[in-house]
Amino acid sequence: MTQANSPTALTIRRPDDWHVHLRDGDMLSAVVPYTAHSFARAIVMPNLVPPLTARAEVSAYRDRIKAAVPKGVSFEPLMTAYLTDTITPAEIAAGFADKTWVAAKLYPAKATTNSDFGVTSVRGILPVLEKMAEIGMPLLVHGEVTDPSVDIFDRESLFIDTILALLCDRLPELKIVFEHVTTADAVAFVKSRPQNVAATITAHHLHINRNAMFQGGLRPHFYCLPVAKREIHRLALRDAATSGDPRFFLGTDSAPHLARDKESACGCAGLFTAPSALAAYLQVFEEESALDRFEGFASLHGPAFYGLPVNAQRITLRRSPSASAERVAAQISARDQHIVPFWAGEALPWKIEAEAAIPA
Template identity: 40%
Template sequence: MQITLDTPLDMHLHLRDGEMARLVTPCSARTFAGAVIMPNLVPPVTDSAAMRDYAERILQAADGCDFRPYMTLFFKNQTRQELETALANPLFFGLKLYPAGATTNSEGGVKNLGETGTTLHLMEEMGIPLLIHGESHGFVMDREQDFLPVYRNLATRFPKLKISMEHITTAAALELLDAHENLHATVTLQHLLITLDDLAGGMLKPHLFCKPIAKRPADRDALLQAALSGHPKLMFGSDSAPHPIHKKECCGCAAGVFTAPFALAKLAETFATHQSLDNLQAFVSGNARRIYALTPPDKTVTLVDTPMTIPAAYRGYGQEIVPMDAGHTIGWSVA
């Protein structure tokens, strides 16, 4: 069995910078036609000049692969002039809003959502998408649930603003997705497959720890069913987030799961297992292209039901990253 995907897209990707980016960028660029690149570097990517320079470094790290980085700016109440300057760059995609301190390198994020209205009105007027890390600072299992009223409020106040609920993890988020025309969502590979029990039910598995944290079986099952059924507002966003091994296997483990090199193969295996391969194209490209009117580079990727073993680690440029399911064999691979 095999499937050929047209212009697969990763709608939420962390490439980091420097030597780490040199190692991980080709892992995505070889199989994806493009990806929405997160801006939470240190310091964050907040202006057009930094965005342009970062895009150039990514394209250089892609090592000749036909790959389009869709660039985002770290939300900081940008002015009209700043947004117009960003729009002049054809690689600019949207703004990413982080509640301050909600996840990795988000300390400079938004502290008072009530002060964002001016920029959000400008984004609505100019057709700039808003991507949100939707978590509160409450109890870890309830943080997404607590944030849903914020999504509801924004969707109502700014009905023409295209809002993406990033890496959703709950059945409740899916219900909200269907309630507002201008809400869309991405979901990760890990949140389609694992629950909190996989992370912490036995011995702690740090390479499965991410934010938002994995939730209950009912949430996982709802997300998986939505993806398998071809939900028209749900897009694949890996949230693949590499960290050096010493930042994961330590006290104070960093949040992030690395899946980029094998994400498409594992998705193909998952959809095939559930007799839903016909809906994989929409999930990994069709929905995103329609929602955002994207025209990524022409690229086709063929996946076959030939087993592959996920490496124990990815190494290079002085970096070492342990992926999700390191050492495990999966049933599909890239042809």
């Protein structure tokens, strides 16, 4: 609930998105402006097809992203390497040294969208992880096991017990970001570890539990991976995000798909949250009476973990009365197709003041 004494405006350092999917081609051109509008920097996921494993591929992709940023908008894509069973410590270290990438992403093979080329055994890439620990390069982890015998709602907690805890014990100096955590188990695990283990939290996992996928029928636009969990987990995530603990920071995991692919017989996992994620996060902090901690979560904790400077720019977000709050677009064009954004048609009370231009 909105607090009676809640301010109508909040000015913070410009935030960053520490986990986003921008895709490529027409989709890239359609979605980049929304992330660039809200965030100064973003950690860009490498799960294209084929995946981005080589420095030249990552550099070329970064150029395509920059070309899609609207003129007059300041935005820096921070690139990541896609870990495979065959990538070498030398290649990882070289790309980190020349600033091609700032981190590497671990996808367990077949865990999520475009992860078929991912790692089949963490033990098999230990030399790479040891090199990353040595040079201070962060490891970004999609934390789910992929054994088909494991219930999909248990995949994250089992990953902690069977892989992540052992990895942290084996390489205690390795900087690890447990991406898009969805369970109280993950929150507790991060809190139990030193400051070199952190986690990103999405806006949608703060807003919905698993019931959202089934209310009134099968709701494909609420299907993501990791899937939303029980209400007790959503509440644990809200507590962690708004706690002020520097090990938790903003990562939207905005992941656009064409509506036809979301609404098909085998719908894609992923929610396109970029257009309204910042407003949705801020709504949660207001509801939890934690507006004073929002700048830390959105703008300060992430740079501190990655060893990067905070942004000098500031933005102001303003809250409108519910009757005049602007509604999220019902759909967004991607050339001759369209994307349905998360919160489509809903009114979110907070909005960035003096918005940058967004293509029609």
